[in-house]
Amino acid sequence: MEKPVIKKKKGISPIWILPILALLIGGWLLYTSIRDAGIPIIVHFANAEGITAGKTKVIYKGIPIGVVQDITVDPGIDSVSLHIEMDKITKKGLVEDTKFWVVKPQVEAGRIRGLDTLLSGSYIAVQRGTSKVACREFIGLPDAPPIPDSAPGLHITLTAPQLGSVQRDTQIYYKNISIGSVQGYKLNGPGNEVEIFVYIKPEFKHLVHTKTRFWNSSGIHFTGGLSGFKFRMESLASLIYGGISLYTPEYQIHSPLAENHRVFPLYEDFDAAEFGLKLTLRLPSAKGIEPGITKVMYHGFKAGVVNKVDFDDKSQEIIACITLDPRAEFILREGTRFWVVQPEISINKIRNLETLVKGCYIAFQPGDGNYKDFFEVSQPPETEEILPAGKHFTLVSDSSGSLSTGAPILFRRFKVGEITKCTLTPNGKKIKADILVYQKYANLVKTNSVFWKSGGLDINAGLNGIKIEYGSIEALVAGGITFTNPPSSKKAAEAPEGHEFFTYEEHQDAVKNTPALQEQGLTVQLKTPRTKGFSIDSPILYKSIEVGKITDFHLDKEGKNIIIDAFIRKKFARLLKDSSLFYNISGFSVSGGISGIKLETGSLKSILAGGIAFFTPEPGKPASEGDQYVLYDNYQEARDIDKKMISIHFARPNGLHDDIEIRYQGIKIGQVRKVEFSADMEEVICRAFIDKQASRLFTSGTKIWLVSPEVSLSGIKNLDTIVGGSYITLRPGPGEPADEFVAMNRPPQLEKTTSGLDLILETAQLGSLKKGSPVYYRQVQIGQVTGAQLSPDAREVFVHINIEPPYDRLVYSNTRFWNTSGIRVRAGIFSGVKIDTESVEALVAGGISMATPEKEKGHKATAGQHFTLHKKGDENWKHWCPAIALEQ
Amino acid sequence: MSQIDISNCETAREADLGLCHDCHKLMPMEGRHEVDCPRCGARIHLRKPGSISRTWALVLTALILSFPANFLPIMEVNFLGTPDASTIMDGIIYFFKEGSYGIGAIILTASILVPCFKIIGLILILLSIQFHWKSWLRHKTILFRIIEFIGRWSMLDIFVIALLQVLVNFGYITSISAAPASTYFTGVVLSTMFAAITFDSRLLWDA
Structure with a gap:
């Protein structure tokens, strides 16, 4: 067996790139973290309230530049040390005079600060120092530091005799816009004045000129007296927190812009800031002169204000100190005359009415001469009132009420003239008033014009309402005369100059005595x-x-x-x-x-x-x-009064009452006026009035009965009477007109029909049939039972039915009628159960069905024809289906 | 095909049998190191090639990345314009302080314990193979199975951040965004998961 040859792979697997890559990344991260490592600093604060280690940030211009890493208590236990890691970029900024403070949410009167910190938590704010000496340990400030002088904007100093309500952060307002704030204050060297350091934001720098005036606008200014009061308020914030306002007088608007560290006086108030020129005025009395309120006016323009009223012991005179608008400098001349303008109200004239509201003021007449800044009050120049052109008339009156010189002459409540003079007639019995009607309106006065006094209010109160009539406000105060021209006087001639008129005491008198004024x-x-x-x-x-x-x-x-x-x-x-x-x-x-x-x-x-x-x-x-x-x-x-009165005797007067209606065919034709007992107390007599045109319905044959609600198994009848109340109805009959009737106890059995075919069915027993029982043809209701009565020989019952048109055509002489009242149930073991009923209504109220044969229909049924009412229907009858045209 | 006598063989390798990873067909290797599966066509190895070195590389990557993953902020909460970045541990501490022990424990497990467990476990297994440690082999195999199984759960953190970033986005008022560590953390999780895939557990038994 061949041995396997094991080959060793040479080289490194490419997968090793991964750890090398990871190593590179890791190494780079490590390097950057070391490179960007923050600068550890320590800031000492009195307390670390709201500061969390690892969370609280150092924020500079809204950007986090550091984080509090740790908080430790200083060895002296009187302060805490915040170990802060600052961003590397802040390295240059961390110098000796760099300032740190904690920003917390602050809600104070007039301002809310650090609102963002409510949600994000407190943070440490920093202000960069200008020093070059690096530093790593700082003392934190309890509050934001004042804006450094190097900051862009305007840094100025205000001097004031006392601080007043000015504090750090008191806002500087220009037209109620905050343009800067008080950064701090201190006493000056000798300690007789306060220096207030003010910072104006750069964007408002241009508002401060060298001649700009600053005044303390803290709170409300309210000074008052009987002659008026003065009320001024800056923004609500300044009301609570104090404020300083500034203003550059218009004539100083071109003064150069203020430079840094310029010193301005801080005036006590607006008036002190506004006016500069001093003027003293001697007055015989201070009546109506109110310091700070009484103005110096020139033709309605304000030229100055009375600052102070002093009593001069030496001369036993009143001295008013006035500050004058610098623009009015030209009046400080020897020839200028000053006088006090006060309201004058008398019966014959009202002058200077405006001073009633505005208070007295000092007027002047500029003169020439050398400069002079103290004056004595002189008498106001007499002005002769010139009467406008117009026509003069004479009014004669019994009394002088409302007649006074200057009182207006009104036409349609519009002043067209005035009274110029009032005099007694030589005999002393009447008053004569000379009036002037202005030229423009002179043509309104005709020879027959009617004059009456419209002085004061004319209140006419009563149940008709309250009517207050008054002329103009002027007439209200001074009285007046009103005139009008009777409608027919259009053609009347214009009254000639000097024409004499009689004056009525009031409008009503005038109307009463002038037929032309009365209504037609x-x-x-x-x-x-x-x-x-x-x-x-x-x-x-x-x-x-x-x-x-x-x-x-x-x-x-x-x-x-x-x-x-x-x-x-x-x-x-x-x-x-x-x-x-x-x-x-x-x-x-x-x-x-x-x-x-x-x-x-x-x-x-x-x-x-x-x-x-x-x-x-x-x-x-x-x-x-x-x-x-x-x-x-x-x-x-x-x-x-034009109705026919009838009397109806009721034996059973259930539900009768006064005002019960009498209806015919559902329409009201009369009404019972009175229900009373007959002499024997046996019955009730209704006295009713019947409309004239309905009176012919009441004849000796007329049947009258009371319709009241009836609830029975077969249904509810006269449902309307449950809600609408009972009524009396009638069926006219033949006979002579009558006015005495005996009411029936129940409605007549046979209902009178107006249309359709009336038939009589003969049956042995009435069964459950009653008035209103339906008559069906192929289970469609075509009519109803109108009544039932015994046949004349009493052997049968005659059921009266009425077939509504056009179904009357269905009835032929061979038509079969059978009783379908109730329910028929036939049951058998093999046939099952058969239930037969016409309708639910028929089940309860009874009913009659009818059928007409197809063949041998016979002749058409005539009214009053008699048919036999079968007890039950033949099955065959139901299958009859003759074609009968219902419409022609 | 020659009949293989497997009665004397202790392992498939000895019996010259290879297993297809994909269709699990068992087939004789006939002395070759790699063959193609006759059934599904996948490559069959007796052992995954380069398993040890690949796993080592990935585990080391995970180990290196886990430092920035844990020390850098993973999530940034922007509340009223003030950014507040927090690391994984910050979050866990926050939840424990707030009394949400359950959530804290889940994050602790998924984000810290599991990745550490995986990295340490894999290193242990790799060392065991490298140095032919023959003891506790069965336990190590179980350990590897656990590592393989729990690997996917480590992504929990990343999912949470991704979800929060989408859900909590009220502009200026408050918004959440992923911070750098999330990338590294993803790297750690992916590396360990790949390491578990490239590792061939049979190597344990070759010792």
């Missing part, structure tokens, strides 16, 4: 034995629309009835005919019963104030002025 319409008289809550002005309604009102009441000559004057507006006068009926709708009437509750009201006004309505039941001639009508108590009464 028709006045009729209503007669009623008593009024029911009416008053003058109560509305008159037609179909719930107010068409007029009650104008007056008076008793008739005998003193029995009240005559009401009802005024119908012209527009609606044609609705009133001589046949119209008036009724009272005051308040509301409730009528109720099983058939429901009926609430009748007129308008809301009529509920409260009473009212009268009318309707016209039939056409008539138009009413004329002064016609007399009867006023009915209510609508029903008015309605019923």
Whole structure:
């Protein structure tokens, strides 16, 4: 056997590339990790709150540059050391004055800082130092350091006599936008001023000029007095946290931009910052002068403000210190006159009304001369009021109310003139007022214009509502005269200059005495034995629309009835005919019963104030002025006057009540007004009103009965009456018209039919058939039993049926009828069970089937024809199927 | 074909029989080192060629790669813009601290114990062959079977990271991404799995 030759493979398997590759990667990783190894530093903090070893990062400009590796307590146990591994790239930044501080979430009034740390945890922030000396051990700061001077932006110093609410981080606001913050403060050398170091962000650097003014805008400024108050607030943050605002006066806007380390004064407040020029003014009294509020105005422009009001002991005078807008420097001249403007309100004039709201102010008249900065208040210059051009008239009045010089003349509440003078007539009985109507409106005054006083408020309150009438605000305060032109006066001539008019005390007087102003319409008289809550002005309604009102009441000559004057507006006068009926709708009437509750009201006004309505039941001639009508108590009464009244005697009045309806063919034709006992108390008499056109239904042969719900095995009858209540119905009969009836106890057995074919079936027993039992043809209902009665000889029962058209054509003289009432069950051992019924209804209520033979149908059935009602149907009958055209 | 008398032979090799790795056909080698399987056409070796050196190479690769795999961060959680990278061990410690001992144990087993077990086990087996250690051969075989079986489970970590990277991706709020160690860890797992494949357990018995 040949020995196998074992060959040794030479060389190394290529798989060894893998470990070599792995080794290379590993080696490179090792190299890079050594190369990029962080720089270990130690930062001492007072506490390590919120710092986790291995997690807390050092973040510089939002980028993590180091991680806290370990936290140890310093030997003195008064601080902790954070061992931080910083990124290699930070090597150059880790110098002596590099600063570290912990950023934690801070929620303080006015600002929320480090919000990101809420979720991501605290981190250590770092600020790069400028030193060149490398350092590996640092002392951490408790809070973020101030922005170093080297940072871009503007570093300025503010000096203030006291710090106020300024703190570190107090924001600098420009138009309420934060543009920088206070970095720190210290007392100056002598200790008499505070130096506040402010940093302005670079993007807002250009807002600070050399002439820019800074003031403390901390909190709310609220100074007030009777003459007004001053309220100003910077942003809400500054309210709580304090703030410094800055502003460059417009005329200083071109001053050069501020350079670093410039010193600015910090003014106490806005006013102190805004105005520079000082001015003192001597005043006889400080009445109405409020420091900080009272302004110096020139033709409505603010030129300065009163800073301080002092009392000068020597001269016993008031001295007001005013700071003046530097632009108003030109007024500081010898010839300038100052005076105080105060509101003046008197009966005949209102002046300086604006000072009521704004407070007093100091006005001035610039003059010439040398520079001067102290003045004495002088009298305000008298201004003679010049009356505008217009026409003058004279008004005569009984009293002077509302008449005062300057009071306006109103036309449609628009001021068209004013009173120039009021005088008593020589005899002292009347007041004479001279008025001026401005030229523009002079043509409005006609010879027949009506004037009345519209001074103050005219409040007219009552159940009709409250009506407040007033002229203009001016008229409210100073009174006034209103005039109008009666509608017909278009052609009236313009009043000549100096024309004299009488002035009514109020509008109503004017209307009453001027027929032309009164409303056009028709006045009729209503007669009623008593009024029911009416008053003058109560509305008159037609179909719930107010068409007029009650104008007056008076008793008739005998003193029995009240005559009401009802005024119908012209527009609606044609609705009133001589046949119209008036009724009272005051308040509301409730009528109720099983058939429901009926609430009748007129308008809301009529509920409260009473009212009268009318309707016209039939056409008539138009009413004329002064016609007399009867006023009915209510609508029903008015309605019923033309109705026929009948009496119905009920022996069994179950469910009878007032207002029960009388219906014919389901339509209401009348209503019971009253239910009362007969004299012998045996029966009940209903007094009912029947509509006129239905009265011919009531003849001596008319049968009347009460329809009430009936629930029986065979069904529910008169279902509508369960909900709608019972009603009275009738079947008209022949005879003379009558108005006294005796109601039947139950509906007549034989229902009167209006259409279809009436047939009579003869049977020995009625069985379960009853009124309403169906009649089937091939199990389709074609009619119903309308009634049953004994045959005249009492040997049979006559069942009356009615076949509805067009099925009446199915009935021929040879048609068979059989009773299908109930159920027929035939059972046999071999035949099984056979159940036979027409319908479920027939099962319960009984029923009749019919069939007509195909041949020998005989002649068509005629109304009233008699057929035999078989007890049961022949099987053959069911197979008959004659073709009969149901439609022609 | 000559009838082979196998009654005196202790091993298939002695009986000159080779087994097809793919269809498991047993066939006489007739002295050759490699033949093609007449049934399925696969190459039949008496022993996998270069098994020892290949396995050594792969095990060493795994050993080297397991250092960066364990010391570099495997996963980076970015929470509100702050990246937080963690190594496998960080994750396990985190789960144990949080009280999720079950998950911690699973990750510990799948990511640290199993790869270590595989590497150490394979080195042990390889050394045993290299130095013809004849004891505990049966146990070593069982050890190898276990290594072969559990190899695939070591990929669990990688699957978890891959899944998390897809599932937890809420942009700025939080997102998870794979860190460098995941590559090295995959390398470790693949190397050990290939090592188990290239290793021919019959070599143990050749000693």
